[in-house]
Amino acid sequence: MKKPTLKDVAREVGVHVSSVSRALDPNARTPPADEMILRIKEAADRLGYRPNRLAAGLRTKRTMTVGVIIPDITNTLFPPILRGIESVLEPLGYAAIIVNTDGLPEREDRLLDVLQERGVDGIIHVAVLRHDPKVAQMAREGLPLVTLNRRLENSDIPCVTNDDDAGIEMALRHLMDLGHVHIGHVAGPTVFSTGKQRLAAFETASRKLGIQIVPAAVVPASRYDETEGARCTDLVMRANPRITGILCANDRLALGALEALSQKGLSCPRDVSVTGFNDIPFLDRIPPGLTTVRTEKFEAGQTAARLLLEIINGDGNPVPPETVLPVKLIIRGSTGPIGAMGA
Amino acid sequence: MKKPTLKDVAREVGVHVSSVSRALDPNARTPPADEMILRIKEAADRLGYRPNRLAAGLRTKRTMTVGVIIPDITNTLFPPILRGIESVLEPLGYAAIIVNTDGLPEREDRLLDVLQERGVDGIIHVAVLRHDPKVAQMAREGLPLVTLNRRLENSDIPCVTNDDDAGIEMALRHLMDLGHVHIGHVAGPTVFSTGKQRLAAFETASRKLGIQIVPAAVVPASRYDETEGARCTDLVMRANPRITGILCANDRLALGALEALSQKGLSCPRDVSVTGFNDIPFLDRIPPGLTTVRTEKFEAGQTAARLLLEIINGDGNPVPPETVLPVKLIIRGSTGPIGAMGA
DNA sequence: ATGAAAGCGCTAACAA
DNA sequence: TTGTTAGCGCTTTCAT
Numbered sequence: 209m210k211k212p213t214l215k216d217v218a219r220e221v222g223v224h225v226s227s228v229s230r231a232l233d234p235n236a237r238t239p240p241a242d243e244m245i246l247r248i249k250e251a252a253d254r255l256g257y258r259p260n261r262l263a264a265g266l267r268t269k270r271t272m273t274v275g276v277i278i279p280d281i282t283n284t285l286f287p288p289i290l291r292g293i294e295s296v297l298e299p300l301g302y303a304a305i306i307v308n309t310d311g312l313p314e315r316e317d318r319l320l321d322v323l324q325e326r327g328v329d330g331i332i333h334v335a336v337l338r339h340d341p342k343v344a345q346m347a348r349e350g351l352p353l354v355t356l357n358r359r360l361e362n363s364d365i366p367c368v369t370n371d372d373d374a375g376i377e378m379a380l381r382h383l384m385d386l387g388h389v390h391i392g393h394v395a396g397p398t399v400f401s402t403g404k405q406r407l408a409a410f411e412t413a414s415r416k417l418g419i420q421i422v423p424a425a426v427v428p429a430s431r432y433d434e435t436e437g438a439r440c441t442d443l444v445m446r447a448n449p450r451i452t453g454i455l456c457a458n459d460r461l462a463l464g465a466l467e468a469l470s471q472k473g474l475s476c477p478r479d480v481s482v483t484g485f486n487d488i489p490f491l492d493r494i495p496p497g498l499t500t501v502r503t504e505k506f507e508a509g510q511t512a513a514r515l516l517l518e519i520i521n522g523d524g525n526p527v528p529p530e531t532v533l534p535v536k537l538i539i540r541g542s543t544g545p546i547g548a549m550g551a
Numbered sequence: 552m553k554k555p556t557l558k559d560v561a562r563e564v565g566v567h568v569s570s571v572s573r574a575l576d577p578n579a580r581t582p583p584a585d586e587m588i589l590r591i592k593e594a595a596d597r598l599g600y601r602p603n604r605l606a607a608g609l610r611t612k613r614t615m616t617v618g619v620i621i622p623d624i625t626n627t628l629f630p631p632i633l634r635g636i637e638s639v640l641e642p643l644g645y646a647a648i649i650v651n652t653d654g655l656p657e658r659e660d661r662l663l664d665v666l667q668e669r670g671v672d673g674i675i676h677v678a679v680l681r682h683d684p685k686v687a688q689m690a691r692e693g694l695p696l697v698t699l700n701r702r703l704e705n706s707d708i709p710c711v712t713n714d715d716d717a718g719i720e721m722a723l724r725h726l727m728d729l730g731h732v733h734i735g736h737v738a739g740p741t742v743f744s745t746g747k748q749r750l751a752a753f754e755t756a757s758r759k760l761g762i763q764i765v766p767a768a769v770v771p772a773s774r775y776d777e778t779e780g781a782r783c784t785d786l787v788m789r790a791n792p793r794i795t796g797i798l799c800a801n802d803r804l805a806l807g808a809l810e811a812l813s814q815k816g817l818s819c820p821r822d823v824s825v826t827g828f829n830d831i832p833f834l835d836r837i838p839p840g841l842t843t844v845r846t847e848k849f850e851a852g853q854t855a856a857r858l859l860l861e862i863i864n865g866d867g868n869p870v871p872p873e874t875v876l877p878v879k880l881i882i883r884g885s886t887g888p889i890g891a892m893g894a
Numbered sequence: 895a896t897g898a899a900a901g902c903g904c905t906a907a908c909a910a
Numbered sequence: 911t912t913g914t915t916a917g918c919g920c921t922t923t924c925a926t
Binding site (some may be wrong): 568581612 | 911912913914915917918919920
Binding site for chain 3 (some may be wrong): 557602605610
């Protein structure tokens with residue numbers, strides 16, 4: 209009735225538990241005789257034996273479980289990342305505990321405890337702030353840790369990021385090629401490395417491309433959501449009504465920008481072109497189709513998971529501190545030539 | 552450097568580990584003296600003690616972890632459900648291990664093992680098939696289990712479902728009210744209880760409302776996805792070209808129907824009206840806006856989690872075998888009056 | 895090649 | 911009120 213343990217299998221075969229343990233462990237240092245292994249495995253199968261990973265973990269300090277911290281699973285940016293992570297973890301016998309911070313640092317702190325109490329072998333952090341003492345501390349104490357999308361500043365926690373610089377430059381160049389001269393930027397929250405980095409990239413790229421930026425037409429959002437995108441877009445347009453192109457730090461801000469523009473009676477792309485970042489799902493089906501910078505979400509998850517496993521199981525060789533994934537400009541209907549004849 | 556244990560706290564305070572254990576356990580049967588508790592808690596705090604739930608779980612057979620099985624996290628139907636589950640679990644100290652089956656029974660079997668090896672206290676199954684011997688077996692062995700959205704047939708596993716019957720009837724009546732007479736149904740896979748149930752509801756409701764159904768205009772999909780929705784829609788229209796209304800068993804099928812129609816040069820809703828089921832996110836932003844039956848996803852998650860906890864921690868009172876959540880018709884642009892003057 | 899024994903960190907009788 | 915003890919199921923060193 210109740211779950212059989214090693215002891216039950218041992219009794220069944222008439223050997224000691226340690227023999228059973230060894231027979232079932234493919235990398236046992238002193239495996240039993242082949243014939244014995246067969247008998248033991250047969251009995252284990254027959255009894256429906258399943259190892260108790262809690263007990264094993266208590267002994268070995270390895271739970272084959274990793275924690276994944278994201279801001280919010282209902283944000284469609286994250287599920288593909290999670291599938292990427294799972295795709296490398298699961299075949300190796302690892303399971304993931306996924307937690308949502310909702311962007312609240314105090315919640316994040318508690319969740320870090322939750323994960324650590326469960327003895328996770330490592331954490332993939334997809335929601336880290338630029339400064340996060342607790343995460344820094346845990347990494348220092350030896351907890352294997354990898355950040356994804358964002359990075360923790362002044363730390364040597366390996367991170368997997370997207371090529372923000374290239375992406376922003378592509379988007380800006382695209383707007384320029386369409387003839388746009390007056391361009392604004394709805395920047396991401398500066399507490400995230402992505403917000404800061406993309407803002408810096410915007411400034412660098414506009415200098416490089418010779419585009420004049422009105423400082424007031426660069427507005428940082430306080431969250432990565434549509435409401436903030438709309439609010440900031442209003443400010444951008446107010447700062448410089450001649451603007452015909454708005455580059456947003458991510459897709460949700462851009463979706464908000466679209467709303468704000470139509471609210472003002474402006475048409476996209478006829479009056480104002482808009483670009484996003486990430487290429488979250490469904491964008492192609494939402495008119496007018498957001499032009500955006502596609503990041504490799506599944507790959508990013510895979511890469512982060514591989515890095516984490518390397519840290520956990522590797523032979524101590526240092527892993528690359530930063531892996532930058534390539535991005536790609538996806539052109540859709542939200543960007544168009546300046547002064548295009550509209551319907 | 553390394554994580555302090557009960558023993559460390561005990562040594563610090565100069566008491567026995569069991570006293571520390573009791574001091575930290577709010578429902579200890581024999582708690583230490585108040586003053587002692589204070590001293591112990593202070594020391595525990597000071598040392599940064601965190602309980603090791605693995606060890607506790609090994610002892611108590613309770614891990615404060617539950618498993619959640621879903622088909623695919625990238626399907627936007629599921630994240631809100633997960634947040635609902637989390638919203639009741641997390642405050643109580645439970646964590647969730649989420650796994651994706653991709654609709655593959657063999658994968659599901661393996662994942663059930665994964666969860667059980669980790670000693671989950673219970674499982675919320677959001678991807679169960681109508682027949683699933685392994686799940687039935689585990690429930691019989693006493694593993695607390697609740698199914699969500701779908702139900703396992705011939706079993707007494709408690710389930711949280713939506714009012715499929717009412718939803719389908721609402722949708723059908725809505726089409727009828729708009730003047731539609733020739734109506735088809737893209738049914739869900741019959742391996743899922745939702746597919747079967749909604750199909751039955753469609754038949755019942757059409758009889759009740761006096762709508763004549765051409766049997767060939769009822770086509771079951773083999774998966775809940777857009778491709779199948781499109782394929783089945785083709786078959787439906789071929790079965791009866793006079794059809795002006797298609798009721799789909801879920802939103803993704805309906806999205807596929809929309810594609811198939813436009814492929815055929817038919818306009819929605821001018822030529823054919825379409826309805827879905829679930830009201831997944833973003834539907835309002837995708838033209839023409841799918842009319843659909845909204846299910847309470849977050850609530851469903853909450854309800855399932857509460858039921859599971861009741862089974863795990865309750866005083867053995869039986870929990871309701873079935874909780875049916877109300878649904879609501881959301882009317883958008885994909886349904887319109889028959890023969891409407893189009894642009 | 896196999897068995898014995900210790901112990902991971904914790905809880906819960908039972909004893910004092 | 912507090913300490914002692916045993917043991918959850920497993921791994922692993924050491925002995926045979």
